[in-house]
Amino acid sequence: MMLDHNGPLRRWQRVDFLVATGAGVGEGLIRAHSSAIKKNMGSPPPQEIVHAYLNAIGARDFERAREYLSNEHFTFRGPIANFDSADQFIADSARVASILEGIEWRKTFVDGDQVCDILNFVTRFSVLTRTTVVHWATVEKGKISSIEVFFDARGYTKLFEDPSAPR
Numbered sequence: 001m002m003l004d005h006n007g008p009l010r011r012w013q014r015v016d017f018l019v020a021t022g023a024g025v026g027e028g029l030i031r032a033h034s035s036a037i038k039k040n041m042g043s044p045p046p047q048e049i050v051h052a053y054l055n056a057i058g059a060r061d062f063e064r065a066r067e068y069l070s071n072e073h074f075t076f077r078g079p080i081a082n083f084d085s086a087d088q089f090i091a092d093s094a095r096v097a098s099i100l101e102g103i104e105w106r107k108t109f110v111d112g113d114q115v116c117d118i119l120n121f122v123t124r125f126s127v128l129t130r131t132t133v134v135h136w137a138t139v140e141k142g143k144i145s146s147i148e149v150f151f152d153a154r155g156y157t158k159l160f161e162d163p164s165a166p167r
Contacts, residue, residue, distance in 0.1 A: 043142030
């Protein structure tokens with residue numbers, strides 16, 4: 001695992017380093033961390049997969065974004081909608097994407113196969129708006145298997161209601 005950090009290592013970085021080198025860590029911690037590594041063996045690190053997906057979303061390239069999502073099982077949970085199909089999720093994302101101007105990265109946290117990003121989604125209604133979003137994803141077998149997002153959805157709820165949905 002590549003560590004891109006200047007200064008002292010944070011606790012999770014030390015654990016990754018120690019697991020990678022096999023130096024002085026308790027047996028249980030090594031087993032727990034290496035099981036996450038084995039799940040994604042031969043794939044790019046989970047953070048790389050999630051960030052490539054988010055970059056595709058930011059570029060409104062939904063075909064490319066879909067490539068990063070699991071074909072076997074996928075779940076999305078958010079304050080506006082929930083999906084158990086990657087295809088339905090991508091179709092809905094493409095439907096509402098016209099307001100997305102970009103994504104600003106604030107902070108990323110990685111724990112094994114889980115990646116949590118704090119982002120600003122820059123959107124345009126009548127004015128440019130920044131919405132802070134917590135995006136929590138799990139990567140299994142090199143694909144994103146679940147995404148959960150947290151944000152204040154009050155301004156979006158009516159805007160993105162599916163007109164064909166029963167009321």
